[in-house]
Amino acid sequence: MSIATARVGSNIAFIKYWGVADETLNIPLSNSISMTLADAHTTTTVAWDDTGVLERDVFVLDGATQSTARSQRLTRHLDILRDLAGVEWRAWVTSENNFPTASGIASSASGFAALTVAGCAALGLELDATRLSAIARRSSGSASRSLFGGFVEWAQGDSDETSVAFPLHGPEHWDLWDVVAVVSGEEKKLSSAGGHLLAKTSPLLDGRIAQVDGWLAEVRAAIAERDLHRLGPVIELDALAMHSVMMTSTPSLLYWQPGTLEILQAVRRWREEDGLAVYFTIDAGPNVHLICEAETALEVETRLGSLRSVERIITSRPGPGPQLLDEHLI
Amino acid sequence: MSIATARVGSNIAFIKYWGVADETLNIPLSNSISMTLADAHTTTTVAWDDTGVLERDVFVLDGATQSTARSQRLTRHLDILRDLAGVEWRAWVTSENNFPTASGIASSASGFAALTVAGCAALGLELDATRLSAIARRSSGSASRSLFGGFVEWAQGDSDETSVAFPLHGPEHWDLWDVVAVVSGEEKKLSSAGGHLLAKTSPLLDGRIAQVDGWLAEVRAAIAERDLHRLGPVIELDALAMHSVMMTSTPSLLYWQPGTLEILQAVRRWREEDGLAVYFTIDAGPNVHLICEAETALEVETRLGSLRSVERIITSRPGPGPQLLDEHLI
Numbered sequence: 001m002s003i004a005t006a007r008v009g010s011n012i013a014f015i016k017y018w019g020v021a022d023e024t025l026n027i028p029l030s031n032s033i034s035m036t037l038a039d040a041h042t043t044t045t046v047a048w049d050d051t052g053v054l055e056r057d058v059f060v061l062d063g064a065t066q067s068t069a070r071s072q073r074l075t076r077h078l079d080i081l082r083d084l085a086g087v088e089w090r091a092w093v094t095s096e097n098n099f100p101t102a103s104g105i106a107s108s109a110s111g112f113a114a115l116t117v118a119g120c121a122a123l124g125l126e127l128d129a130t131r132l133s134a135i136a137r138r139s140s141g142s143a144s145r146s147l148f149g150g151f152v153e154w155a156q157g158d159s160d161e162t163s164v165a166f167p168l169h170g171p172e173h174w175d176l177w178d179v180v181a182v183v184s185g186e187e188k189k190l191s192s193a194g195g196h197l198l199a200k201t202s203p204l205l206d207g208r209i210a211q212v213d214g215w216l217a218e219v220r221a222a223i224a225e226r227d228l229h230r231l232g233p234v235i236e237l238d239a240l241a242m243h244s245v246m247m248t249s250t251p252s253l254l255y256w257q258p259g260t261l262e263i264l265q266a267v268r269r270w271r272e273e274d275g276l277a278v279y280f281t282i283d284a285g286p287n288v289h290l291i292c293e294a295e296t297a298l299e300v301e302t303r304l305g306s307l308r309s310v311e312r313i314i315t316s317r318p319g320p321g322p323q324l325l326d327e328h329l330i
Numbered sequence: 331m332s333i334a335t336a337r338v339g340s341n342i343a344f345i346k347y348w349g350v351a352d353e354t355l356n357i358p359l360s361n362s363i364s365m366t367l368a369d370a371h372t373t374t375t376v377a378w379d380d381t382g383v384l385e386r387d388v389f390v391l392d393g394a395t396q397s398t399a400r401s402q403r404l405t406r407h408l409d410i411l412r413d414l415a416g417v418e419w420r421a422w423v424t425s426e427n428n429f430p431t432a433s434g435i436a437s438s439a440s441g442f443a444a445l446t447v448a449g450c451a452a453l454g455l456e457l458d459a460t461r462l463s464a465i466a467r468r469s470s471g472s473a474s475r476s477l478f479g480g481f482v483e484w485a486q487g488d489s490d491e492t493s494v495a496f497p498l499h500g501p502e503h504w505d506l507w508d509v510v511a512v513v514s515g516e517e518k519k520l521s522s523a524g525g526h527l528l529a530k531t532s533p534l535l536d537g538r539i540a541q542v543d544g545w546l547a548e549v550r551a552a553i554a555e556r557d558l559h560r561l562g563p564v565i566e567l568d569a570l571a572m573h574s575v576m577m578t579s580t581p582s583l584l585y586w587q588p589g590t591l592e593i594l595q596a597v598r599r600w601r602e603e604d605g606l607a608v609y610f611t612i613d614a615g616p617n618v619h620l621i622c623e624a625e626t627a628l629e630v631e632t633r634l635g636s637l638r639s640v641e642r643i644i645t646s647r648p649g650p651g652p653q654l655l656d657e658h659l660i
Contacts (some may be wrong), residue, residue: 204571254595
């Protein structure tokens, strides 16, 4: 039995990944940029069974053994690792998120990145972060970005080798915080993996993609200069553009809930009326990520706490890249 | 003193008017289609003062004399009528809406249409509905459609003469109702007249406009066949596409409130889970128009009444074109 454990932070995208150019490889329609999160991470232990005792992969998530149906995406990812190593071993996988599922924090990003790092390490495959990024991307596009800490860009590329993430700046570059306002604990009906296939049905998709290169340049410059007031308007615009594509897909994906709008309107009011330096972004769900500098985070949390529809607040700083741990979850 | 009174219904657009090709003439970027409303109308009396006693136009709206600032748009519209008639008379204008301002029902549509009809009649100008439609359009694009009853299309055109509305079917063609759920009594910060100028700043505008001709054809066919399940998906898509353009303009126009999303999500749930035949559309504001056939309207009203954020419900049937009344408000 060969075993390894990895801890990997999730990430929040400033310029989003939505829609695929190649659905088998998860090649996106544009680059994207994110910040890896220190305080929202997945810890995953992979134990490969070289004895043949395990008849199928076993997947325990947050203490609960998952059904075969719920393990399908994991098994397909393990197949990629088995192919690389030339083995047919089954694996025992135990995974824990330190943040709630459906919190608006992408558990598939940190989950598939951690599975990739731990699984490859346990197989003795010595792969660099770029190669691991490509492997993680195969099962979750945004997972490719969690292979690096701090501020990260995922290059669209045009092949399995070239569609990989690369670091822009380490986590120490800018003390930018992500304050997540959770407005609904309900699981979304459609995973974002399914939504990516629908993007092409939206009449608004091309308009967003045509602008993204300019927005990426703005975001790179804003991060380099640590200029929140340059970063903020672009990330709000891109989040709204992505949700516009989602809403106008067929079928229409309306991820927002009443609480989403309460927070969006509040953030704009706080900024316009009180000069509070905070901007929003929204992933494929109803919850809202408030992006601010460390010095503003407490005020943002306090104000969020007074909104009727905020169920829970999860705050994270910029985080490191993947870490291999000596202790195992099994 | 020559006097006339007109009553004109507002209208709800199924394919929206958003953005202008010519801002002076209010030439739109595409055709649009609407239903004129029977139960949400404006009654306007215009009395032209040929004695020279009035020093300026006087505008009394719902019993309140409006300031000069709030009368500017009205005065500019009266200037168009004065030019046509070759007079310099001031006017006393009294106008009453039988629906609340900022209810999500377009008071500028019925208001400028009624002002045009009453003002021209009192001047003795004998103009047909097409010509009146062109005049009303100058001050409020959607007013051009209220010059006809029932189901109406506004042809984009390319000049003052050709950008006019024309009737598709009379109000008796289809007993389709508009149940308006009012979620907020707040007046919007920006009038839609201002928003039209911002449309061009959205990266998503071209994508919507490129699709509109196909959507117009669908809506025309669905109305002709009285097929709500053909009409509904297109009007929802176009409303979401228009709000996508609004949200991604610079500055961003986010008209929606929490209650907007409560209703959108509820409508989709009622339809998917209970098979209720109802679809939504949304104008430039937070309120939601629920479109259904007469037989479903009571059920829709009852369900809306159980939603936390619905402040008021206003229901309207398809209505007639403008009527000249014998009695005057003055």
